[in-house]
Amino acid sequence: MKLGYPRTLAAGVFGAALLAAGPAAAQDIDLPDTMMWSAYDVGSSGYTEASAVADAMMKEYGTRIRIMPSGTSIGRLLPLKTGRVQYGWLANEVYFATEAIYDFAAREWGPQDLRVLLGRPAGFGLGCAADAGIETIADVAGKRVSRIQANPSVNIKVEAMLAFAGLTWDDVEVVDVPSYGASLRGVVEGSNDCAGGVPTAGIFRELEASNRGITWPALPADQTESWERLRGVAPFFSPAVETVGAGLTEENPGHLIAYKYPMITTYAETGDQQAYDLVMAMVETFDMYKDVNAVMPRWNAETAGQIPADAPFHPGAIEALKELGVWTEAAEAWNQQRLARMEKVQATWDSAQDAALEQEISDKDWPAFWSSYRAEHLN
Structure with missing residues (x-):
């Protein structure tokens, strides 16, 4: 799976899709006067992307949107559960919550009835300081690696990548940190050597420009046994070639893992019309946010509306994706x-x-x- 900048899927896909759906699609959009969203903490790509979309929707529809950042899975999902926020721009905590594992195994949680509206495909890797002398995942042994408190979404990715080289947390010097942002910041400031994250995170750009520099130890798709070990920890990952992000280009791609982040997530009880309207508002305002950074074009419906995701798609989102010509019989079978x-x-x-x-x-x-x-x- 190549996750580089889409050359053929961008505004054209959205425009053609809206024409196919008919003019009523845009006219019928009715967003609330105010909305609240949760997202990863400030400095993360998820927060940046949510902010860009929120800004576009405020300009287009007058909807006031406040984003609540949090560096922990519980911190992002609890306000969604209590109804304080309507949507979360979330990562693999969506899967953990639906399965009632990790933090969500507690009695006060249990399996959460979540639904996805759209999800951007993303690459994820182990961002390491170049001056730490790390070229392969095996070289991470003995190095300082961030582990985030109450964030199984990131931690399981790091654990899976360590398993690629037959390593565990016991083989590295664990640096416990309170949040995702602190995890990345630690590499820049020198308190650790590696942190799991998305290459587009702003703090990784700082690392790239710093004296330490950045490198991404590779997880090549052709190393079958290594991938078997990785999937033994987390079966929902796949190989990805990432060309967008700190230290990455078409000429110098990163061989990372693929998943969906962020996923616009809500509870099943959210009304179908509400979900439909938000998806269509994403479509209608696409030209206003697609150039914010190099990954924003991946929010086109043909990309962000694809299966799989960490939870089923919401019926309202499915209705929108059907009108846009994206939802297929295979997608419906997967959803069921x-x-x-x-x-x-x-x-x-x-x-x-x-x-x-x-x-x-x-x-x-x-x-x-x-x-x-x-x-x-x-x-």
Whole structure:
């Protein structure tokens, strides 16, 4: 999967799609007067992209949008759960929350009924200081690597990349940090040597321009055994050739991992019309934000509306994608399978709660109980 700057998919795709949908598509857009979104913390690519889209929508529709940044998965999802924000620009915490794993295995969480509207394909790698002498993933052994508190979305990617070379957290010097931004900032300031992140993050640009410089140890797609180890940690990643980002060009690409980030995410209970309108507003304002940075063209519907994603697509988003000529029978089949999986997880959670009640499992012991019950009943 090549994630370089799309040469053929940009404003033309959006314009053709809107013409196919008919003039009513844009006229029917009705955004709320105010909205709140959650996103990764300031300095992240997710925050930058959400800000660019919010600015476009405020100019086009007069909608006031406030973005709540957070460096933790819980910090981004909790305001979505409580209704304080309507949409989250999220990463793999979407998958973790639907599966009730990691931070979301706690009793107060459990499987979350989330839906995706759109998701930008992204490359992710281990951004390392060039002066640390790291050329391959194996060279990371013994180096200082960031691990973010309460952020399994980033940590599992780093763990998977370490597994590519047969390494674990025990083989590196772990530097625990409080947030994603602090993780990247630490490499610039010299408190660590490597941090997992998206190459377009603004702080990685700072690293590239600093005395330390930046390098991306490669995860070549043809190293089959290494990829098997990586997918043993995280099965939802695939190889990517990234040409956009700090230290990366067409002539000097990075062999990284691919996933979707950010994903515009909400709960299933969000109205179909609301979801439809936001997708169409993304389409209508595309020309206003597509040139903010080199990855923004990937928000065209033909790219951002593709499966897979970490949760099923929202029915309102699907309706919009159908009108835009993007949604296919294969996409619908995938969506139905993903919905069935989530229903099974939710039913298993309920039965585990009943079993735990009978066995008088405490809140403290619940995560271990759920992990065992889940492994036995959910495969």
